[in-house]
Amino acid sequence: MALRNIVNDGDPILKKKCRPVEKFDRKLHILLDDMAETMHHANGVGLAAPQVGMLRRVAVIDISKEQNDIIELVNPKIIAFSGEQEGNEGCLSFPGQWGIVKRPDYVKVKAQDRFGEEIIVEGKELLARALCHEIDHLNGVVFKQVAERMLTRKEIEKM
Numbered sequence: 001m002a003l004r005n006i007v008n009d010g011d012p013i014l015k016k017k018c019r020p021v022e023k024f025d026r027k028l029h030i031l032l033d034d035m036a037e038t039m040h041h042a043n044g045v046g047l048a049a050p051q052v053g054m055l056r057r058v059a060v061i062d063i064s065k066e067q068n069d070i071i072e073l074v075n076p077k078i079i080a081f082s083g084e085q086e087g088n089e090g091c092l093s094f095p096g097q098w099g100i101v102k103r104p105d106y107v108k109v110k111a112q113d114r115f116g117e118e119i120i121v122e123g124k125e126l127l128a129r130a131l132c133h134e135i136d137h138l139n140g141v142v143f144k145q146v147a148e149r150m151l152t153r154k155e156i157e158k159m
C-alpha cells in the first residue's frame with residue numbers, strides 16, 4: 001500500500017464527473033487500498049477517487065474511531081433517502097475549511113464491491129452524511145457548493 005497525494009481546493013479535477021469502473025482488477029484493488037491508507041493517514045472519514053487524481057466512481061469511507069471499518073464503494077448510487085440533518089462538514093481537499101451542510105438523515109446506497117458484486121449500504125447521521133459527500137465528489141460536486149454557508153474562523157476555533 002502507498003499514500004497518494006490528495007488534491008486541494010482549486011484543482012479542476014474536483015469539478016469533473018467520474019467514469020464508472022468496468023474492470024474489477026488488481027489496479028482497482030491497489031487504488032482502494034491506497035485510498036483507505038491515505039484517508040486514515042489524513043484522519044478523514046471519507047475519500048473519493050478524484051481527490052487522488054483518478055476520475056473513477058470509487059470512494060472509501062470509515063467513520064470508526066479505530067480506523068478499522070472501511071466501506072469500499074465502487075459505482076455507488078443513492079437509491080433511497082429520508083429525513084434531514086444539518087451540521088458541520090469538511091473535506092480532506094479543503095483543509096481548515098468547514099461549512100454547514102444539510103443532508104438526508106438516512107440514505108440507502110447501491111454499489112459494487114471490489115470484485116464487482118452488488119452491495120447495499122445503509123447509513124444514518126454521520127454515515128449518511130459521508131455517503132452523500134463522497135458520492136457528490138464522483139459527480140464533480142464539492143461540499144462548498146452545497147453548503148448553506150461556510151463557518152467563520154471564529155466559529156472554527158470554537159469547534
Ligand code: CO
Binds near residue numbers: 090091092093133137
Ligand atoms: Co470531500
